[in-house]
Amino acid sequence: MSDSAAAWEAIVDAVAAGGVTVLSGAGLSTESGIPDYRTAAGERRIQPMTAAELLATAEARQRYWARSYVGWPRFAAARPNIGHEAVAQLQRAGLVDTIITQNVDGLHQQAGAHDVIELHGNLDRVVCKACGQHFPRSLIDACFEVLNPDFNRSADAALRPDGDVALDEEQVRTFRMAHCPACGSDLLKPDVVMFGESVPRDLVQQCFDAVENSRSLLVLGSSLAVMSGYRFVRRAAAHDIPVLAITHGWTRGDAELTAKLDAPLGPSLAELVRAVGAPISA
Ligand SMILES: [Zn+2]
CATH class of the missing domain: 3.40.50.1220 (TPP-binding domain)
Structure with a gap:
């Protein structure tokens, strides 16, 4: 056998x-x-952002959420x-x-x-690291939508394992960050265990x-x-x-x-x- x-x-x-x-x-x-994080040979396809990086600067959060905003409709549509x-x-x-x-x-x-x-965790939840409140991703997504009416969400870049897509820095810089509906902080983090957590x-x-x-x-x-x-x-x-x-x-x-x-x-x-x-x- x-x-x-x-x-x-x-x-x-x-x-x-x-x-x-x-x-x-x-x-x-x-x-x-x-997509998977690794190739069949075990090599990592992407270097994910760590929680420490995300929480360290407003620029990192802008980059994370701009990419995630574009990737989300496709990620959420997965069956x-x-x-x-x-x-x-x-x-x-x-x-x-x-x-x-x-x-x-x-x-x-x-x-x-x-x-x-x-x-x-689950990408369909968001947590505010300032006040600890949790929110449905759909609510935060709606906030982003109101703040970014002209942002091009239909990038044809491939979806990445973290549910985001690669965007160029110029596009990232035009993205307007949402704030916590409860306390107004911009320390929003997906309610997932990020790399390094x-x-x-x-x-x-x-x-x-x-x-x-x-x-x-x-x-x-x-x-x-x-x-x-x-x-x-x-x-x-x-x-x-x-x-x-x-x-x-x-x-x-x-x-x-x-x-x-x-x-x-x-x-x-x-x-x-x-x-x-x-x-x-x-
Ligand atoms: Zn908050």
Whole structure:
């Protein structure tokens, strides 16, 4: 039997046994049009802005929000793909319990999944770092729209993994920054864990609990390059809980993985639903 046939069999057996915790990464959402952070070889495609940079200067916030403003309609228009649908279906069939996701796109929930732990937050919320209030992204977006009626939002630059697009400095300089609707500060930050920030401790503990209580951990579309996700793989391995992965290319966790299938996510997950005999529902 080939390695991939053996990996597939191990994955089917683990999921059919139930008690699965899913850990999903950017690779699950690429089929929805949201690009991945890394190439298949594990190289980083972009150097994301850090939270420290964002909060340091008004210019950095202007740059961040101008790019994000142009990218947002496209990011928000992304819909769950067949992979998200399959995970939700496995959950409805009682085989998947908790879903830990590194993605900030809300696509698991849109596909009907529940018990989703958003490890890195969600781009559809904004937090004011001056007063601590949270706002729906749609509200802040409407503020930007009022302030920037002539700003060209239909740039044809490609959407980037953070949900923004590259803009030239000249265009960035014309962007008018919105202020917090509650306190008037311009310290607005997407309610996501940015590069250089840590995941809140209680959320990490919730994930450790889920992993330790599961029969297996299924990694979907993550290179496990960042510790925020990799630590759950290590925790599972330390508890002799099998770790299975369907992902594309290099992963940092290869040593801990019980089985790894290098294959496209959507079609593989749809096949997995069929293989474990989960009822197909609309
Ligand atoms: Zn505020």
